[in-house]
Amino acid sequence: MSVLHAQLEQPTRLRLVFAESPEALSPADIIVTPLIAVREMQVEGMDLLLTTEPFDLGKEYTVLVRRRGIVPVDIGPCLEMLRPTARLGCTLEDGNHIFRIFAPRATAVRLYLFEHPEQSVGTEYFLSPGEAGVWEISLRCKDSERYYAYRIDGPRGIGEMFNSQIPIADPYATAVVTANVWRHPARSVLPGHIPGYDWEGDTHVTVDPSDLVVYEMHVRDMTAHASSGIAGGKAGTYRGLVQEGKRGGISHIRNLGVNAVELMPCQHFASIELPYHRHVSDGMYNYWNPYERNHWGYMTSYFFAPEPRYSEQANNLDGTWNLAAPAHVNEFRDMVKAFHRAGIAVIMDVVYNHTSQYDYQPLKYIDRKYYYRRAPNGTFLEESGCGNDFATEMPMARRLIVDSIMHWITEYHIDGFRFDLAAMIDRETLAEVRKAAQAVHPGVLLIAEPWGGGRYDLKSFSELGYSAWNDIFRNGVKGSDAMRARGYLFGSWGTSEPEDFGKWMLGSTVEKNGPFRSSAHAVNYLESHDDYTLGDFIRIATGTARPGQPIRDMEEHVRLTAEQLRIARMAAVILLTAQGAVMLHAGQEFARSKVIADRGLADTRPGTLDHNSYEKDDETNWLNYSHAEWNRELVAYYRGLIALRKAHRSLRRAPIGHYRFLAADVGIAGGFELKGMDGEPDLIVLINGNSGEAARYPLPEGRRWGVMVDAHAAGTDAMRHVESDHIVVEPGCCFVLVAEN
Numbered sequence: 001m002s003v004l005h006a007q008l009e010q011p012t013r014l015r016l017v018f019a020e021s022p023e024a025l026s027p028a029d030i031i032v033t034p035l036i037a038v039r040e041m042q043v044e045g046m047d048l049l050l051t052t053e054p055f056d057l058g059k060e061y062t063v064l065v066r067r068r069g070i071v072p073v074d075i076g077p078c079l080e081m082l083r084p085t086a087r088l089g090c091t092l093e094d095g096n097h098i099f100r101i102f103a104p105r106a107t108a109v110r111l112y113l114f115e116h117p118e119q120s121v122g123t124e125y126f127l128s129p130g131e132a133g134v135w136e137i138s139l140r141c142k143d144s145e146r147y148y149a150y151r152i153d154g155p156r157g158i159g160e161m162f163n164s165q166i167p168i169a170d171p172y173a174t175a176v177v178t179a180n181v182w183r184h185p186a187r188s189v190l191p192g193h194i195p196g197y198d199w200e201g202d203t204h205v206t207v208d209p210s211d212l213v214v215y216e217m218h219v220r221d222m223t224a225h226a227s228s229g230i231a232g233g234k235a236g237t238y239r240g241l242v243q244e245g246k247r248g249g250i251s252h253i254r255n256l257g258v259n260a261v262e263l264m265p266c267q268h269f270a271s272i273e274l275p276y277h278r279h280v281s282d283g284m285y286n287y288w289n290p291y292e293r294n295h296w297g298y299m300t301s302y303f304f305a306p307e308p309r310y311s312e313q314a315n316n317l318d319g320t321w322n323l324a325a326p327a328h329v330n331e332f333r334d335m336v337k338a339f340h341r342a343g344i345a346v347i348m349d350v351v352y353n354h355t356s357q358y359d360y361q362p363l364k365y366i367d368r369k370y371y372y373r374r375a376p377n378g379t380f381l382e383e384s385g386c387g388n389d390f391a392t393e394m395p396m397a398r399r400l401i402v403d404s405i406m407h408w409i410t411e412y413h414i415d416g417f418r419f420d421l422a423a424m425i426d427r428e429t430l431a432e433v434r435k436a437a438q439a440v441h442p443g444v445l446l447i448a449e450p451w452g453g454g455r456y457d458l459k460s461f462s463e464l465g466y467s468a469w470n471d472i473f474r475n476g477v478k479g480s481d482a483m484r485a486r487g488y489l490f491g492s493w494g495t496s497e498p499e500d501f502g503k504w505m506l507g508s509t510v511e512k513n514g515p516f517r518s519s520a521h522a523v524n525y526l527e528s529h530d531d532y533t534l535g536d537f538i539r540i541a542t543g544t545a546r547p548g549q550p551i552r553d554m555e556e557h558v559r560l561t562a563e564q565l566r567i568a569r570m571a572a573v574i575l576l577t578a579q580g581a582v583m584l585h586a587g588q589e590f591a592r593s594k595v596i597a598d599r600g601l602a603d604t605r606p607g608t609l610d611h612n613s614y615e616k617d618d619e620t621n622w623l624n625y626s627h628a629e630w631n632r633e634l635v636a637y638y639r640g641l642i643a644l645r646k647a648h649r650s651l652r653r654a655p656i657g658h659y660r661f662l663a664a665d666v667g668i669a670g671g672f673e674l675k676g677m678d679g680e681p682d683l684i685v686l687i688n689g690n691s692g693e694a695a696r697y698p699l700p701e702g703r704r705w706g707v708m709v710d711a712h713a714a715g716t717d718a719m720r721h722v723e724s725d726h727i728v729v730e731p732g733c734c735f736v737l738v739a740e741n
Contacts, residue, residue, distance in 0.1 A: 002018050002019040002068045003016055003017070003018055003019075003065045003068040003070070003071055004017045004018060004019055005071060006071045006072065006073045006074060007073075007074045007076070007077055008055055008073055008075045008076075008077060008078040009078065010078060010081065011054045011055050012052050012053065012054050012055070013049065013050070013051060013052070014032070014049075014050040014052055014055075014063070015047055015048070015049055015050075016030075016047065016048040016050065016063065016065065016071075017046065018046050018047070018048065018068065019046070020046070021043075021046065022043055022046070022047075022048040022068075023043050025065065025066075025068075026041075027041055028066075029065060029067075029068075030050070030063065030064070031063070031064040031066075032052070032061055032062070032063050032073070033062055033064070034059055034061065036052050036053050036055060036061065037052060037053045038050050038051075039051045039052060039053070055073070055075070055078070057075055057079070057105050057133075058105050058106060058107040058155055059155055060072070060073075060155045061073035061075075075105075079104055079105075079133075079394070080394065080395060082104050082132040082133045082395070082396070083132060083395050083396070083399075084102060084130075084131045084132040084133060084134045084396075085131075086100055086130070086131055086134050086136070087100065088100050088101065088102060088134070088172045088403070089101075089170055089172030089173065089174070089304070090148065090170060090172075090173070090190060090191055091191065092191050092192055095140060096138045096139060096140050097138070097139050097140070097141050097190060097191070097192070098136065098137075098138050099111055099127065099136060099137050099139070099148070099170075100134050100135070101127070101134070101135050101136075101150060101170065101171075101172075101366070102133050102134050102135075102366070102396050103133065103135055103152055103154070104132075104367060104370060105154050105155060105367050105369070105370065106135065106152050106153065106162070106366070106367070107153050107154050107155070108152070108153040108164065109126070109135040109150060109151075109152050109153075110124055110125065110126055110127070110150065110151045110152075110164070111124070111125040111126075111127055111137060111139075111148060111149075111150055112124055112125075112148060112149050112150070112151065112167060113125075113139075113142075113145040113148050113190075114145065114146070114147040114148065114149070114187055115145055115146060115147075116146075116147070117187040117321050118179075118321055122147075122149070123145070125137055125139065133396075141190060141192070145190065146189065146190055146193045147177065147187035147188065147189060148187065148188050148190060149167035149169055149170075149186070149188060150167065150168055150169075150362075151163075151164050151165070151166065151167055151168070152168070152365060154367070158377075158378050159368065159369060159374065159377075159378025159379070160368065160369070161364050161365055161368045162365065163365060166360055166365060167185065167186075167187075167360075168186070168360050168362040168365045168366070169187060169188045169301075169302065169360075169362055170188040170362065171302065171303065171304075171362045171363055171366065171400065172304055172400075172403070173188035173189065173302055173304060174189075174191065174194060174304050174329070174407070175189035175194055175305050175306075175325040175326040175328075175329050176188055176189065176268050176301070176302045176305045176308075176325060177189065177308070177321060177322060177323055177325045178268075178301075178308075178321070178322060178359075179319075179320070179322075180272060180315075180316060180317060180318050180319060180320055180321070180322055181272060181318070181319060182272045182273055182274055182275065182292070183358070183359055184301065184359035184360060185360060186301070186359075186360060186362075189325050189326050193326060194326040194329055195329070195330060197329075197330050197333050199333070199337065202336075202340050202341075202413055203340075203413065204340075204409075204413055204415050204441050204443065204444075205259075205260075205339075205343060205344065205345040205346070205415050206345070206443035207260055207345045207445070208520070209445060209467050209581050210519065210520040210579070210581070210652045211259065211581075211646075211652055212260055212445070212581035212582060213257070213259055213260065213576075213582045213584070213642055213645065213646075214258065214260045214261070214262050214347065214523070214582065214583040214584065215258040215260070215261050215262065215583075215584050215585075216261075216264065216349075216529060216583055216584065216585045216586060217253075217261055217262065217263065217264065217585075217586040218295075218296065218529070218621065219236070219238060219263060219266060219307075219310045219335075220236040220237075220295075220309070220310055220618070220621075220622075221236075221586065221618070221621045221622045221623055222241050222248060222252075223236055223237070223240040223241055223243075223246075223248050224236035224622040225248070225618070225622040225624050225625070227247060227248065227623075227624050227625040227626050228246060228247055228248025228249060228623070228625055229247040229248055229625075230243055230248060230249060233312050234312055236310065236618070237311060237312045237314070237331070238311065238312070238331040238332050238334065238335040239312050239335070240312075242334065242335050242338035242339065247625050248623065250338060250339065250342060250344075252625070252628075253342075253344065254342050254344065256589060256635075256638065256639055257642035257643055257646065258344065258584065259343065259344060259345060259646075260345040260346070260415070260416070261339060261344055261345075261346055261347065262347040262348075262349055262418055262447075262583070263347065263348050263349060264297060264529060265296065265297030265298055265300065265348075265349050265350070265351055265420075266297070266307050266332070266348060266349075267297075267300045267301075267302065267303055267304075267306070267307065267348075267350065267351070267404075268300070268301050268302035268305040268306065268307050269297040269298070269299050269300050269301055269307060269356060270294060270299045270301050270356035270358060270359040270361075271293060271294050271297070271309055272293060272318070273286060273289050273292050273293060273294055273615070274286035274289070274292065274358055275292060276289060276290045276291075276292055284358065289615050290601045290602060290603045290604055291599070291601065291604070291616055292615075293615050293616070293617060294614065294615060295613070295614060295615060295616055295617055296614040298351050298386070298420060298614065299351075299356040299357060299359075299386070300351045300352075300356060301355070301356040301361055301362075302362075303350075303352075303400060303401075303404040304403075304404055304407050305325075306328055306332040307328075308322050308324035308325050308328045309322065309324075310328070310331075310332075311324035311327055311328035311331050312327075312331060313327045313328070314328070332412060333412060333413075336412055336413050336414065340413065345415040345416060346413075346414055346415050346416075347415060347416040347417060347445055347447070348408060348414050348416075348417050348418070349417075349420060350404075350405075350408075350417050350418070350419060351421075352390060352392060352401050352404075352419065352420070352425055353384050353386075353389065353390055353419075353420060353421040353424035353452055353453075354382075354384040354386040354387065354388050354390050354421075354424075355388060355390055357386060357387035358387075363390075364388075368380075370391070370396070370397075371390065371391055371394065372388050372389065372390060372391055373389040373390075373391050383424065383453030383454060384421055384424055384452060389424060390424075392424070392425045392426050392429045393426040393428070393429065398426075398428070398429045398432060401425075401429055401433060402432050402436050405417060405433050405436065406436055406437070406440065409437060409440055409441050409444065410440060415443075415444065415445060416444055416446065417437075417444075417445070417446060417447065418447040418448075418449065419446075419447065419449060419466075420449055420452075421449055421451065421452030421453070422452065422461065423449075423450055423452040423455035423457060424452040424453045424455065427460070427464065430448075430461075430464055430466065431464060433446070434464065434466070446465070446466045446467065447466065447467045447468065447469070447581075448461040448466045448467070448469070449468070449469055450468040450469060450471075451471075458470070458472070458508075458515035458516065459515040462515060462516045462518070463517065467520065467521045467523050467581060468516075468521060468522070468523060469523050469525060469528070470507075470508055470516075470522040470523055470524050470525065472514065472515075473504050473508060473522065473524040473525070473578070473580075474524075474525055475487065475495070476488060476494070476495075476496040476500055476503075476504055477489060477504060477526060477575075478526045478534065478537060478571065479492075479494050479537075479541075482532065482536075482537045482538075482540035482541040483540060483541075483547075488501075488574075488668065488689045489538075489567050489570055489571055489574075489689065490567070490689075490691070491668055491690055491691035491692070492668070493668060498667075498670075501670035502659075502670075502672075504524075504578055505574075505577070505579065505659075505670070505672060505685075506519060506578075506656060506659065507519025507520070507521075507522040507524070507578065507579040507580035508522050508580070509522075509656075511656050512656075519579035519580045520580065521580075522579070522580030522581065523581045523582075523583050524575060524578050524580045524581065524582055524583070525575070525582070525583040525584070525585075526571055526575055526588070527584070527585040527588045528583070528585050529614075530612070531611050532611045533585065533587065533588065533591070533592050533593060533594055534571060534585075534588050534591070535560075535564075535568065535587075535588070535590075535591030535592055535593055536593050536594065536611075538560075538564050538567050538568060538571075538591065539557070539564065539593070539609075540609070541567075542564055542567070544557070544561065544564070545557065545609055547608070547609060547611075548605070548608055549608060550607035550608055551595055551607050551608070551609070552607075555630060557593060557595070558591070558593050558627045558631070559630045559631065560591055560631055560634065563732075564591070565631075565633065566711065566732045566733065567732060568591055569634065569637050569711065569714075569733075569734065570687060570689070570732055570734055572634075572637055572714075573685070573687060573709060573714075573734040573736065574687060574734075576641040576642060576644070576645050577641075577645070577651055577685045579651070579652060579653070579654075582645075584638075587623050587628075588638075589628070589634060589635050590627055590628040590630070590631040590632075590634055590635050591627075592623065592627065593609070593627070594610045594611075594613050594620055594621070595607065595608070595609060595610070595620065596608055596609075596610045596613075596616065597620045599617075599619070633712075636713070636714075637713065637714045638714075640709070640713065640714030640715035641709065641714045643715060644708055644709065644714060644736065647716045648676075648681075648683060648738075649677055649678070649680060650674055650675075650676045650677045650680050650683060651674070651683065653677065654674055654675070654676075654677050658674055658676075658677065659672050659674055659675075660672060660673045660674075662684075662686070662697050664686075664688065664695035664696060664697050664729075665695065665696045666688070666690050666693045666694075666695045667690070668689040668690045669686075669687065669688045669689060669690060669695040669729070670686075670687050670689070671684065671685055671686040671687060671697055672684070672685055673700070676739075681738050681739045682738075682739040683736065683737065683738055683739070684699070684735070684736070684737040685734070685735070685736050686727065686729050686734060686735040686736075686737075687729075688729040688730065688731060688732060688733055688734070689732070690731050690732070691731055692731055693731055694728050694729065694730050694731060695728070695729045695731075696726055696727075696728050696729075697726060697727050697728075697729065698725060698726050699722070699724060699725055699726055699727055699737075701725050703723070703739055703740075704721055704722070704739070705721065705722045705723070705738065705739055705740065706719075706720075706721055706737065706738045706739075706740050707719050707720050707721065707722060707735060707736075708737065708738050709734060709735060709736035710733070710734070710735055711733035711734065714736070718738070721740070722737060
């Protein structure tokens with residue numbers, strides 16, 4: 001077969017690609033089915049360009065070339081030309097509801113209005129095709145009609161998911177109700193039933209990336225445990241998170257001193273997964289998740305709607321409808337406003353590299369072939385590891401992402417975004433996001449998780465003006481494996497070299513042979529929601545815990561030994577004296593441990609450490625503030641270091657010329673003298689990573705230094721003073737000194 005490919009470039013222009021010259025062909029040699037007449041032919045090298053009758057994008061076509069073979073028609077290029085500008089979703093205009101949905105290959109689009117979400121039959125209307133693939137209708141809805149859904153029909157065939165029997169919610173809906181079953185049948189809330197909101201003068205909190213101390217957290221986990229002090233229906237909710245005067249939630253976060261929170265996914269997601277070890281009707285089979293849950297939320301269903309499970313009015317009982325919407329819309333806004341009043345920026349963790357996999361995800365039923373990357377056999381590509389990869393490069397997929405980001409900035413006053421598996425999002429989309437977001441909020445924070453789908457490129461994100469999670473810092477300081485590949489904290493350079501110490505402390509910039517154009521682009525961290533907590537990494541590395549080994553005494557396990565506390569403090573000093581943004585994961589400040597709870601389920605390994613608790617509910621993931629009391633010395637140490645970092649701008653922003661790195665008399669030790677900026681005092685940071693040898697550092701002669709940080713305490717007031725030409729740092733310990741003359 002010498003015909004290789006057929007590509008529809010425009011509705012009346014088809015390009016055929018051959019392995020050999022097509023010059024001998026005539027129009028009679030080419031048959032397009034369903035029948036499309038060929039009007040003109042033009043040879044362009046090994047290609048044949050056909051001018052034809054208009055193709056119907058709602059049909060599947062093949063091309064038969066006599067003696068050359070048969071190929072399907074790829075309409076992708078033609079679809080890429082569709083770039084409608086009409087506002088999508090449902091909007092209120094002069095008392096009418098205007099419904100618009102982009103469905104470029106649909107053959108029919110029906111709208112249903114419901115008074116109650118559980119209704120299976122609603123009032124039916126047919127939408128009309130409009131501009132460039134958009135279907136629309138204008139209606140004056142009854143007051144009793146609160147919800148709507150679509151049914152979409154289109155081409156049948158291999159790889160298609162059009163199904164006129166399945167109601168789907170609007171992908172642009174700003175509030176959605178779903179049933180608590182794994183398919184999550186859904187209804188969109190009509191905008192006229194979403195209450196207004198008084199922001200009371202609230203605006204964005206702007207934090208320079210260099211100054212960021214981010215607290216990555218899960219809304220429910222922060223207050224779900226009774227030790228948080230949040231009682232009743234507020235525990236684990238948006239409102240519970242910001243209830244003042246309690247042990248957990250916003251009080252704990254504010255007392256720690258961070259200036260930003262990063263919310264793990266709060267866009268409406270599919271929380272219930274497939275039944276475990278049971279076949280379902282369409283052949284899917286869950287062999288990996290006995291909990292049948294997605295607790296973390298990295299399976300987004302609706303990119304414009306907040307997650308209703310965290311509402312005070314949520315009904316999360318299996319088999320029922322969660323009717324929290326639309327109350328949760330303003331509960332989410334209340335949460336943002338409360339953080340802003342505390343001077344804390346709000347960053348959202350957003351997932352645009354893939355979508356929810358097992359529910360009635362509307363984009364799949366609107367046009368799977370448009371919105372998703374596919375293998376040659378028509379199946380989803382899943383380089384994300386999550387079942388499907390979103391085709392961010394398609395114009396209307398890109399527009400959805402940009403529109404979604406703008407919605408959260410304008411309607412919810414969100415201050416920044418962390419992009420999950422951002423390497424799977426095309427560069428043009430990332431650039432458009434930055435341009436649009438900065439036009440509205442110039443100080444918007446844009447943070448990339450710089451890997452995904454086998455791709456990894458810190459440098460390119462920095463070139464785009466994005467910050468990125470700095471795994472160079474993480475892997476060098478902590479190591480990549482607590483059993484086999486430990487780092488500096490454990491007395492080893494690991495895969496690093498002594499000169500890498502300067503790279504870590506200066507934000508891994510290009511001047512230090514790193515990837516970042518600015519230290520502000522480096523988000524330094526030692527713990528995130530992924531993998532073992534830092535506390536558990538330390539416990540494993542020091543031998544008091546082992547993967548797969550049951551934990552018998554929780555308090556004994558959680559309380560850090562003297563050696564573990566020393567390592568945890570050293571980790572905090574390195575993290576909070578390095579240039580670049582800082583990220584802590586919730587509970588890192590008290591060496592949080594994740595121990596799998598016994599839920600009475602098979603295949604769940606209760607009592608052992610967990611390195612990936614995405615599917616587990618409260619008992620494994622929640623924060624137990626009793627553990628913060630058990631390790632209160634570490635909490636105080638983090639609090640003191642954060643305050644010290646805030647007090648000394650030089651630690652965050654001094655140019656590289658202000659640094660003089662100091663050599664100790666032992667191998668695994670680092671330190672630097674930092675000339676203060678703009679009249680600030682000079683500082684010295686000394687870190688001895690050796691586990692057995694003290695390190696002797698020279699000090700500038702004739703100067704008096706206040707000890708702000710030592711092996712036991714940290715803060716902004718000098719604990720004692722040093723006037724000497726040297727200082728000795730015990731194994732695994734640190735000093736931060738501030739000049740007093």
